Amino acid sequence: MTFGQLPYDIAHLLGGAMLLLSFVLLYQRRVQAVINAFAWQGGVLALAAAWQGAMQGAPELYLTAVIAFVAKAVLIPLALRVIVRRMNLHRSVETALGIGASMMAGVAVVALAILVVLPITAGARAIAREDLALALSVVLLGMLMMITRRNAISQVVGLMSLENGLVLAAVGVAGMPLVVELSTAALVLVVFVVAGVFVFQIRERFDSVDTAALESHRGEGAGDGWRGEGASEAPRGGGQP
Amino acid sequence: MLTALSLVIGGLLLLGLAAVPLARRPAGVRVVHGGCVVACLLLVVLAAWALLAGGGGVLALPFGPPWGRALLALDGLSAWFLLLLGVTGAIASLYAMAHPAAQPGAVPPFPLFLAGMAMAVVAADAFTLMFGFELMSLASWALVAADHQQAENRRAARLYLMMAALSAACLVPAFGLLAGHAGGFSFAALRAAPPTGWLAGGVLLLGLLGAGGKAGLAPLHVWLPLAHPAAPSHVSALMSGAMTKVALYVLARLLLDLCGPAQPLWWGVPLLVVGACTAVLGALRANLEDDTKVLLACSTIENVGLIAIGLGLALAFRGADLGPLAALAAGAALLHALNHGVFKTLLFLVAGSVLHSAGSRRIDRLGGLIHAMPVTAGCALVGIAAAASLPPLSGFASEWLLLQALLAGWRTGDIGFQVLAAAGTALAAMAAALAAAAMVRLFGLVFLGRPRTPRGAGAHEVGRLERWALIIPAGLTLLLGLLPGPLLGLAQPALVALLGPAAMAPARGFALLGGNGEVAAWYLPLALLLVLLVAGLLVALAVRARSPLETRRGPVWNCGFINPPDFLPFGDPLSQPTAGGIAQPLRRMLGTSLLGAREAVDMPRPGETRAAGYTASFADPAFGWLVLPAARLRDAVAAQCEKLRDFTIRRCLSLGFGTLLALLALLAWLEAH
Numbered sequence: 001m002t003f004g005q006l007p008y009d010i011a012h013l014l015g016g017a018m019l020l021l022s023f024v025l026l027y028q029r030r031v032q033a034v035i036n037a038f039a040w041q042g043g044v045l046a047l048a049a050a051w052q053g054a055m056q057g058a059p060e061l062y063l064t065a066v067i068a069f070v071a072k073a074v075l076i077p078l079a080l081r082v083i084v085r086r087m088n089l090h091r092s093v094e095t096a097l098g099i100g101a102s103m104m105a106g107v108a109v110v111a112l113a114i115l116v117v118l119p120i121t122a123g124a125r126a127i128a129r130e131d132l133a134l135a136l137s138v139v140l141l142g143m144l145m146m147i148t149r150r151n152a153i154s155q156v157v158g159l160m161s162l163e164n165g166l167v168l169a170a171v172g173v174a175g176m177p178l179v180v181e182l183s184t185a186a187l188v189l190v191v192f193v194v195a196g197v198f199v200f201q202i203r204e205r206f207d208s209v210d211t212a213a214l215e216s217h218r219g220e221g222a223g224d225g226w227r228g229e230g231a232s233e234a235p236r237g238g239g240q241p
Numbered sequence: 242m243l244t245a246l247s248l249v250i251g252g253l254l255l256l257g258l259a260a261v262p263l264a265r266r267p268a269g270v271r272v273v274h275g276g277c278v279v280a281c282l283l284l285v286v287l288a289a290w291a292l293l294a295g296g297g298g299v300l301a302l303p304f305g306p307p308w309g310r311a312l313l314a315l316d317g318l319s320a321w322f323l324l325l326l327g328v329t330g331a332i333a334s335l336y337a338m339a340h341p342a343a344q345p346g347a348v349p350p351f352p353l354f355l356a357g358m359a360m361a362v363v364a365a366d367a368f369t370l371m372f373g374f375e376l377m378s379l380a381s382w383a384l385v386a387a388d389h390q391q392a393e394n395r396r397a398a399r400l401y402l403m404m405a406a407l408s409a410a411c412l413v414p415a416f417g418l419l420a421g422h423a424g425g426f427s428f429a430a431l432r433a434a435p436p437t438g439w440l441a442g443g444v445l446l447l448g449l450l451g452a453g454g455k456a457g458l459a460p461l462h463v464w465l466p467l468a469h470p471a472a473p474s475h476v477s478a479l480m481s482g483a484m485t486k487v488a489l490y491v492l493a494r495l496l497l498d499l500c501g502p503a504q505p506l507w508w509g510v511p512l513l514v515v516g517a518c519t520a521v522l523g524a525l526r527a528n529l530e531d532d533t534k535v536l537l538a539c540s541t542i543e544n545v546g547l548i549a550i551g552l553g554l555a556l557a558f559r560g561a562d563l564g565p566l567a568a569l570a571a572g573a574a575l576l577h578a579l580n581h582g583v584f585k586t587l588l589f590l591v592a593g594s595v596l597h598s599a600g601s602r603r604i605d606r607l608g609g610l611i612h613a614m615p616v617t618a619g620c621a622l623v624g625i626a627a628a629a630s631l632p633p634l635s636g637f638a639s640e641w642l643l644l645q646a647l648l649a650g651w652r653t654g655d656i657g658f659q660v661l662a663a664a665g666t667a668l669a670a671m672a673a674a675l676a677a678a679a680m681v682r683l684f685g686l687v688f689l690g691r692p693r694t695p696r697g698a699g700a701h702e703v704g705r706l707e708r709w710a711l712i713i714p715a716g717l718t719l720l721l722g723l724l725p726g727p728l729l730g731l732a733q734p735a736l737v738a739l740l741g742p743a744a745m746a747p748a749r750g751f752a753l754l755g756g757n758g759e760v761a762a763w764y765l766p767l768a769l770l771l772v773l774l775v776a777g778l779l780v781a782l783a784v785r786a787r788s789p790l791e792t793r794r795g796p797v798w799n800c801g802f803i804n805p806p807d808f809l810p811f812g813d814p815l816s817q818p819t820a821g822g823i824a825q826p827l828r829r830m831l832g833t834s835l836l837g838a839r840e841a842v843d844m845p846r847p848g849e850t851r852a853a854g855y856t857a858s859f860a861d862p863a864f865g866w867l868v869l870p871a872a873r874l875r876d877a878v879a880a881q882c883e884k885l886r887d888f889t890i891r892r893c894l895s896l897g898f899g900t901l902l903a904l905l906a907l908l909a910w911l912e913a914h
Binding site: 112116120212 | 913
């Protein structure tokens with residue numbers, strides 16, 4: 001199976017689409033658009049998993065595809081939308097790192113991923129190699145998104161997108177046990193719940209989901225009262241002396 | 242035999258585990274230490290058997306590091322140091338049986354400490370050796386830190402741990418360099434591929450830093466005077482008597498055995514120079530300290546220096562192809578290691594008994610103990626005379642051999658080395674004289690004179706078991722002093738392991754033989770004992786003949802002071818010399834330049850009513866030049882690292898991301914090449 005054969009080309013196309021959506025995620029500055037792009041990425045991931053299932057003759061991958069679609073393309077984006085609506089973040093625009101700079105960094109990261117993966121997997125099947133390179137790129141772009149954003153919701157989306165890359169790598173390799181995928185999916189849901197709770201807590205205390213607001217409350221100086229005192233402590237906006 | 246040996250070591254390890262529940266009650270502590278006595282006696286038997294009958298091959302244990310199996314072997318060198326370990330360990334454990342009042346935390350690490358030392362000594366591959374060495378270091382750290390309620394003990398334990406880590410950080414690369422060159426970790430593989438060029442130089446430097454730091458060679462000796470007083474007495478005895486020797490064993494194994502016999506003459510020079518400086522520094526500090534255990538630790542530094550001189554000379558003579566002289570120097574080093582191990586164990590145990598009975602380690606609070614503790618005083622006298630290298634005791638025999646080897650240094654033919662050997666002779670002789678002065682000061686102030694405190698006056702003789710723990714090493718010190726010839730004959734396999742099959746022990750029958758046959762120099766301890774006995778008898782008879790009257794006790798002349806009043810039952814404290822007072826001449830002569838000693842008299846002006854004061858202090862140069870800069874460096878690095886904690890969340894994430902990217906880039910670069 002190599003270039004020019006339909007199964008390979010479609011798998012390649014789906015992986016490439018995920019990478020493209022990662023770039024879209026990196027490009028978007030509006031929170032709603034970010035959530036949309038993330039939902040699209042989840043959908044493409046479900047398609048990729050289903051296609052791999054058909055190709056490898058592995059029925060359990062269909063289950064993975066269903067889970068990915070339900071969780072990542074429907075439930076999580078819906079929940080994120082609810083959060084955004086409740087917090088009235090429809091119009092928020094953020095500028096942590098310039099678009100041009102983050103695009104260039106993204107391209108460099110993808111080049112690095114390809115440089116690393118292709119020589120290592122010289123003996124493996126072509127499809128596994130491409131898949132791994134694409135998946136690693138998606139993972140790295142997810143991390144890049146986490147560090148270029150200030151908004152807590154965007155950071156959560158970056159983490160989810162990173163996990164999408166991991167699932168893409170997992171479905172591309174024949175013989176990955178279903179248990180691993182199921183547990184990964186469960187893990188992601190837990191992470192999402194925790195992250196959502198955190199976002200609400202941050203918002204409640206600091207009137208903003210900008211994580212920079214947290215930074216004045218770190219450290220062990222006399223000024224920080226909120227560590228260990230629980231929720232009854234009134235939020236302090238002034239920061240450390 | 243090796244199977245029995247591995248079983249003994251395994252038994253000690255199990256004893257360490259069993260000691261955790263047993264340490265709660267005195268009977269259990271006694272059982273643990275009794276088990277240690279039995280294990281050490283077994284080690285002595287096995288070592289003596291190996292020395293007499295040959296050790297036999299290599300035992301591969303059924304477990305080990307991931308790439309192979311742990312190897313044990315008992316060649317001559319291992320057996321000699323195992324003998325030393327067994328003897329000192331048995332004595333120290335016997336003493337510990339008599340003293341179940343020790344900290345409960347100090348019980349479980351003790352068998353582990355013994356097991357670690359035994360494992361390091363009998364290992365036949367680098368991994369097992371380092372494993373045993375580190376077990377020894379960690380267990381002894383736990384023992385030093387056992388009494389961690391006091392801040393000075395915590396400080397000592399921290400410094401000790403840092404020094405142990407430094408030793409490991411030097412020894413692991415040293416063995417790594419050798420193993421990388423040889424392609425294997427077993428001693429046989431290492432021996433087959435001796436290093437050359439810069440590789441050999443690196444091994445020499447790292448070995449000297451790693452094993453020398455653990456042994457107490459200058460300038461890495463700073464931990465000894467701090468760690469020894471912090472540990473319980475039987476542990477400091479073992480640390481001084483056995484652990485420093487295990488480090489010297491590693492040094493000898495690494496430099497003389499594993500690096501092959503073809504190393505050049507200059508290889509001995511670093512050991513010779515460092516050893517001579519260590520010996521003088523240790524002996525001088527021993528004269529200035531006023532704490533019995535610190536004083537003994539400084540004397541250990543001096544003796545380790547002397548042994549290092551012997552090893553360095555052996556290396557140099559072997560490089561100059563002077564086989565008999567190399568055997569002389571190596572024999573001196575081995576014999577002194579054993580002798581020092583026994584008498585220093587004795588002296589530390591005496592210091593422990595004095596601490597227990599008279600309540601203090603400080604010389605200025607002791608005094609006159611010969612009346613209250615006659616047996617202890619007698620045993621202490623034997624140990625102190627040996628440490629002062631008086632004939633016919635054990636210290637004299639080995640130091641005589643060492644000086645013979647040093648005096649033969651001119652035979653190498655290299656003018657630079659001849660000068661160094663001459664200077665080394667002078668320094669070694671000076672160290673021996675200084676050590677004698679320190680020992681006289683110790684005995685005179687602690688056991689003679691009058692008690693200096695009420696607590697000291699209430700001292701009592703030690704119990705029966707403890708008494709035996711002192712009498713046995715005292716008897717051994719006498720015996721080793723009288724029979725150095727047969728002992729060196731026993732050490733013949735160790736010399737062969739160090740110097741090759743042609744090495745002959747410098748002994749004939751009961752005599753020690755200096756020079757290499759052409760320059761005849763003999764030391765016959767039995768004949769000397771006879772001469773001393775006859776001379777003593779003659780003097781006694783002459784005295785008796787000259788003064789036929791009965792001996793009478795007269796009033797003590799107290800240096801012109803009037804008799805003390807009734808409210809000073811122990812005499813006027815000012816009419817007895819103090820530790821600082823006796824140290825003053827040497828402090829002024831040598832301490833000012835070498836140890837930065839200072840004195841200050843604080844005299845009140847006329848009309849002022851406060852008392853005059855006198856303060857004297859000194860500082861070890863290694864602290865100022867080595868430890869304090871290292872501490873400052875540590876603080877600077879820690880301050881830099883502390884800045885990482887102030888990073889924002891995004892910068893923390895970026896740090897991880899950047900590291901990941903750098904590693905991936907490194908991977909890509911490695912693949913491209």
